[in-house]
Amino acid sequence: MATHNVESEVTGSVWKVQVDVGDSVAEGDVILILESMKMEIPVESPADGTVAELRVQPEEAVQEDQVVAVIES
Amino acid sequence: MSWAEEVEELKRRRKLAKQQGGPEGIAKQHGYGRMTIRERIDTLLDKGSFQEQGKATAVPDYDDDDNFLGFVPANYVLGFGRIDDRRVVVGGEDFTLKGGSPNAAGLRKSIYAEHLAIQYKIPLVRMLEGGGGSVKSSGKRGGSSGGDSVFSEPRFKVIADAMGEVPVVSMAGGAVAGFPAGRMAASHFSVMSADTAQILVAGPKVVERALGVDMTKDELGGAQIHAKSGVVDNVAANETEALMQSRRFLSYLPSSVYQRTPRYPCDDSSERMENDLLDVVPRDSRSVFNMREVIEMIVDLDSFFEMSKDFGRSQIVGLARIDGQPVGILANNNRVYAGAMTAEAAQKYRRFVELCDTFHIPVVNFIDQPGFMIGPEAEKKGTIRYGMAAVAAAAQATIPWCAIQVHKGFGVATAAHYAPNAYVLAWPSVESGALPLEGGVAVAFHREIEAADDPVAKRTEIEERLRAARSPFPRAESFGVHELIDPRETRPTLCQWIDWIQPQLDELKGPVKFSMRP
Numbered sequence: 367m368a369t370h371n372v373e374s375e376v377t378g379s380v381w382k383v384q385v386d387v388g389d390s391v392a393e394g395d396v397i398l399i400l401e402s403m404k405m406e407i408p409v410e411s412p413a414d415g416t417v418a419e420l421r422v423q424p425e426e427a428v429q430e431d432q433v434v435a436v437i438e439s
Numbered sequence: 440m441s442w443a444e445e446v447e448e449l450k451r452r453r454k455l456a457k458q459q460g461g462p463e464g465i466a467k468q469h470g471y472g473r474m475t476i477r478e479r480i481d482t483l484l485d486k487g488s489f490q491e492q493g494k495a496t497a498v499p500d501y502d503d504d505d506n507f508l509g510f511v512p513a514n515y516v517l518g519f520g521r522i523d524d525r526r527v528v529v530g531g532e533d534f535t536l537k538g539g540s541p542n543a544a545g546l547r548k549s550i551y552a553e554h555l556a557i558q559y560k561i562p563l564v565r566m567l568e569g570g571g572g573s574v575k576s577s578g579k580r581g582g583s584s585g586g587d588s589v590f591s592e593p594r595f596k597v598i599a600d601a602m603g604e605v606p607v608v609s610m611a612g613g614a615v616a617g618f619p620a621g622r623m624a625a626s627h628f629s630v631m632s633a634d635t636a637q638i639l640v641a642g643p644k645v646v647e648r649a650l651g652v653d654m655t656k657d658e659l660g661g662a663q664i665h666a667k668s669g670v671v672d673n674v675a676a677n678e679t680e681a682l683m684q685s686r687r688f689l690s691y692l693p694s695s696v697y698q699r700t701p702r703y704p705c706d707d708s709s710e711r712m713e714n715d716l717l718d719v720v721p722r723d724s725r726s727v728f729n730m731r732e733v734i735e736m737i738v739d740l741d742s743f744f745e746m747s748k749d750f751g752r753s754q755i756v757g758l759a760r761i762d763g764q765p766v767g768i769l770a771n772n773n774r775v776y777a778g779a780m781t782a783e784a785a786q787k788y789r790r791f792v793e794l795c796d797t798f799h800i801p802v803v804n805f806i807d808q809p810g811f812m813i814g815p816e817a818e819k820k821g822t823i824r825y826g827m828a829a830v831a832a833a834a835q836a837t838i839p840w841c842a843i844q845v846h847k848g849f850g851v852a853t854a855a856h857y858a859p860n861a862y863v864l865a866w867p868s869v870e871s872g873a874l875p876l877e878g879g880v881a882v883a884f885h886r887e888i889e890a891a892d893d894p895v896a897k898r899t900e901i902e903e904r905l906r907a908a909r910s911p912f913p914r915a916e917s918f919g920v921h922e923l924i925d926p927r928e929t930r931p932t933l934c935q936w937i938d939w940i941q942p943q944l945d946e947l948k949g950p951v952k953f954s955m956r957p
Contacts, residue, residue, distance in 0.1 A: 375775050377816065403809060404809075405726070406727065407727060
């Protein structure tokens with residue numbers, strides 16, 4: 367089993383979380399949406415698999431390169 | 440008396456040089472999963488095109504007690520060759536000999552490689568591996584001569600000069616530290632092999648001694664570090680791919696600044712119009728879109744070669760072809776900070792514009808610029824200085840330049856997207872001004888808004904009035920842009936422009952001068 371970190375490319379705040387722990391996702395599926403520089407930035411799954419961890423909640427601030435979720439495949 | 444004896448000795452020495460570090464040294468290199476320098480050269484060049492220089496260079500070897508041991512081949516292999524039938528100079532350290540650390544003849548050859556490229560006006564491809572100088576050699580015979588004389592030319596001058604004369608490509612196949620790491624950085628294009636290469640100012644042992652930090656060479660300078668540091672332009676999966684990327688990069692460039700950019704036959708129709716371009720930019724300006732897809736839909740099929748993807752990610756740079764003409768592509772990536780110009784993006788932008796300017800490569804710029812990056816981190820990083828250097832590079836560029844106003848164009852950063860005499864196209868989705876409406880109205884009209892009976896209604900009214908003025912049509916009516924176009928017409932329009940600029944490209948030759956920039 368491989369684990370894949372889902373990282374935020376930007377500093378911003380979490381607007382919506384689109385999945386729950388245990389959901390299956392495909393590569394490119396939107397895990398959550400961040401708000402940064404007045405835009406809605408989707409953070410996508412890097413691989414097919416299952417959401418193993420969600421490390422952030424709505425309105426939480428995130429930093430560039432922060433791991434926001436973990437996918438297991 | 441014939442010279443048969445010397446000729447026999449010469450043959451023996453040439454054979455010796457090709458043996459590199461001997462079967463043992465070669466097996467060790469292969470054991471690490473790495474190619475030898477001669478294998479790298481054969482992979483890079485057109486088959487059978489290598490013409491070696493200094494085939495019999497070697498140095499006498501002594502043991503620690505100064506006993507003569509025999510001759511050791513110079514650990515730098517150098518020569519001419521061809522890539523896509525165009526001549527290049529190639530060179531690289533032979534890591535099977537003393538870890539690529541230069542002996543006297545090896546160092547001389549490595550410096551001569553740069554001179555050769557400048558003299559013959561052809562690209563230089565360095566295949567780097569090694570740690571540069573060693574304290575061992577400085578304590579030995581030949582290394583203790585006191586160094587170069589005060590009046591000799593610094594050996595770094597030619598490295599700096601080459602970048603203004605010929606395309607310089609560096610490929611890292613193994614660990615590259617010290618002087619070779621400096622060469623890696625001093626390139627127009629650098630690429631490292633993810634599974635075998637590291638780039639380090641100094642390796643783990645030196646770092647441990649100086650800083651007490653215990654790290655592997657991969658942790659210090661592996662691909663995951665340098666894709667983001669900007670030290671290398673690209674990361675390749677392995678050495679072969681790194682060499683193929685080196686070939687590909689050169690295909691977009693002239694052989695030197697004295698030649699015009701090449702142009703190739705093109706199978707992709709100049710009239711091709713992609714329907715998806717009509718709705719690629721969302722009407723809601725908070726939503727993102729994929730700028731890379733926009734580029735791919737417009738340039739010649741499969742011709743886009745992106746560089747430095749993971750450094751300064753809000754800005755996209757790369758080479759492509761339009762109707763067979765190599766062009767430099769600049770584009771904002773709205774998925775990262777809305778495409779804002781960060782300090783890193785500005786450095787990437789300026790360097791790329793300087794690359795295009797140096798080699799007279801026309802630029803096509805897809806603009807979706809919300810401005811310089813703002814906030815505490817951006818201020819600490821000195822964004823405005825790097826940003827203004829990017830603006831200066833564009834403002835002083837001498838190349839044909841097409842600016843396509845795709846979406847946003849706000850603030851001073853937008854000035855970086857226009858060179859003098861740019862050909863300016865606009866899509867109907869364009870929005871521009873000093874500040875985006877949402878923030879700008881609240882600041883500029885705060886007195887009027889506060890004085891109104893219904894401040895919210897007043898703000899909305901002003902926003903609506905200004906939004907109406909933001910219609911794309913006035914800029915076409917006033918000749919504020921050359922053409923307002925259907926996004927689907929972008930490729931045909933660019934192909935036409937490429938035809939217009941051919942006489943300019945024929946004339947634009949020779950070295951370009953830059954003055955000090957902010």
